Amino acid sequence: MTDRILDTFMELAAIESVSLEESGVAGYVMDAARACGFEPYMDKAGDVLGGNAGNIYIKIPALQIEAPPIMFCAHMDTVTPVKGVEPVIKGERVVSAAKTILGADCKAGVAAIIELMKMSSQGEIEHGPLELVLTVAEEKQLQGVRHLERKRIESRYAFVLDAEGPVGKIVNASPTQDNLLFVFKGKSAHSGVEPEKGINAIFGASWAISLMHLGRIDAETTANIGVISGGRAVNIVPDMVTVEGEVRSLDMGKLEKQRKSMVKAALEAEAAVGVGVEVKVERAYEGFQIDSQDALVQLGIEGGKAMGLKMEVQSSGGGSDANFLNTIGIKSVVLSIGAREPHTINESVKVKDLSKLARLCAEIANSAGRMRIS
Ligand SMILES: [Zn+2]
Structure with a gap:
């Protein structure tokens, strides 16, 4: 055989x-x-x-x-x-x-x-x-x-x-897995001439991610930010960044808690940096x-x-x-x-x-x- x-x-x-x-x-x-x-x-x-x-x-x-x-x-x-x-x-x-x-x-x-x-x-x-x-x-x-x-x-x-x-x-x-999509919206401006008129979406996204607890959360739960994309040129204040991540857990309560904490981090960036934030959550599988x-x-x-x-x-x-x-x-x-x-x-x-x-x-x-x- x-x-x-x-x-x-x-x-x-x-x-x-x-x-x-x-x-x-x-x-x-x-x-x-x-x-x-x-x-x-x-x-x-x-x-x-x-x-x-x-x-x-x-x-x-x-x-x-x-x-x-x-x-x-x-x-x-x-x-x-x-x-x-x-x-x-x-x-x-x-x-x-x-x-x-x-x-x-x-x-x-x-x-x-x-x-x-x-x-x-x-x-x-x-x-x-x-x-x-x-x-x-x-x-x-x-x-x-x-x-x-x-x-x-x-x-x-x-x-x-x-x-x-x-x-x-x-x-x-x-585990059950949820996928998260964050869209950070800022405002573009010439970075050398009038940067003060812009709102930097990359800075907003970084702020949010730095507040997130990622990796192994506990024995049953993990979280990750896996894709980030945005910005057009070094001399433009970026007006949009998308960030994609996921949460997995064997326990539904823990899954929800982790997911909510990541959304909360994004909303805190909204308040602190002035970026707009849209969040989309999708159940990948049960x-x-x-x-x-x-x-x-x-x-x-x-x-x-x-x-x-x-x-x-x-x-x-x-x-x-x-x-x-x-x-x-x-x-x-x-x-x-x-x-x-x-x-x-x-x-x-x-x-x-x-x-x-x-x-x-x-x-x-x-x-x-x-x-x-x-
Ligand atoms: Zn396989």
């Missing part, structure tokens, strides 16, 4: 697939499904979002085992930079040769799902009914999963393959918390146990398709996929983790028959 899934992964990783340009990977998945004798379906998410591929659904009938359907999900898009990506094997890991990400997030997950299809079609595993869902535009605020055709999915439980770190982790809690005793988590633990892997259950500071799936009645946790340092050019995945993840999915699918999860 190691060679087979390694080949799959190397081929997948070599296909560039930034958000909304997933057609290469989507075609690869559809071909793999058909070669295994399954009928993949692609929805219209690509048309709606302006991308070149939609979400893919593959149903695999039960093999020997009676159980409720279980869904496995991974996203097909990656972040940048990925132009010219060239996956290479270096020792026990796959890395990217050039200065690009590798895209193991989430192609390690996509490869595991393809391997699951191959194992099933070859009769190498026994399992209940499986639903495989490959999404687009996950890295763009989970846009793809939001356009799923809900009625196509029967499963009430899903494992999303998307957490970083060695295989063996179940993420059962993830968080979730699933009890570690829940049948879904226990199923993940059981799958690990069947292959001698002790699963660790923990919360994460990141969002994934699971955040949205949990809001539409598909109870979901996230499995770690072996990707290390995702979203950086140092990203890598252990060759062993690739097959381990596929094996874990197979053992979970197999364990579903033994457990009462309906």
Whole structure:
């Protein structure tokens, strides 16, 4: 199995697939499904979002085992930079040769799902009914999963393959995230001739940011200012600056408190410096918390146990398709996929983790028959 899934992964990783340009990977998945004798379906998410591929659904009938359907999900898009990506094997890991990400997030997950299809079609595993869902535009605020055709999915439980770190982790809690957009409005003037007639929007924004508490706020809460843009020339007092940030927390009360404190800082700049401030708050995604005793988590633990892997259950500071799936009645946790340092050019995945993840999915699918999860 190691060679087979390694080949799959190397081929997948070599296909560039930034958000909304997933057609290469989507075609690869559809071909793999058909070669295994399954009928993949692609929805219209690509048309709606302006991308070149939609979400893919593959149903695999039960093999020997009676159980409720279980869904496995991974996203097909990656972040940048990925132009010219060239996956290479270096020792026990796959890395990217050039200065690009590798895209193991989430192609390690996509490869595991393809391997699951191959194992099933070859009769190498026994399992209940499986639903495989490959999404687009996950890295763009989970846009793809939001356009799923809900009625196509029967499963009430899903494992999303998307957490970083060695295989063996179940993420059962993830924060809610709010995005904040601040627009600081000043007044332009010639900086050398009559600066006193201007109101410096950059100064106002800096004032506000300096009052904000950012970074790790507490064990459950983080905050960041990530983008700042404005100003036109060194000799013009800048009249507009936009500042973008985010707040995440596992606790709604703490989320609100932090968000309010950042808005308050902006309003204090308004009073102190005389800039105008507009604030826009948007919920990026809802968080979730699933009890570690829940049948879904226990199923993940059981799958690990069947292959001698002790699963660790923990919360994460990141969002994934699971955040949205949990809001539409598909109870979901996230499995770690072996990707290390995702979203950086140092990203890598252990060759062993690739097959381990596929094996874990197979053992979970197999364990579903033994457990009462309906
Ligand atoms: Zn991911």
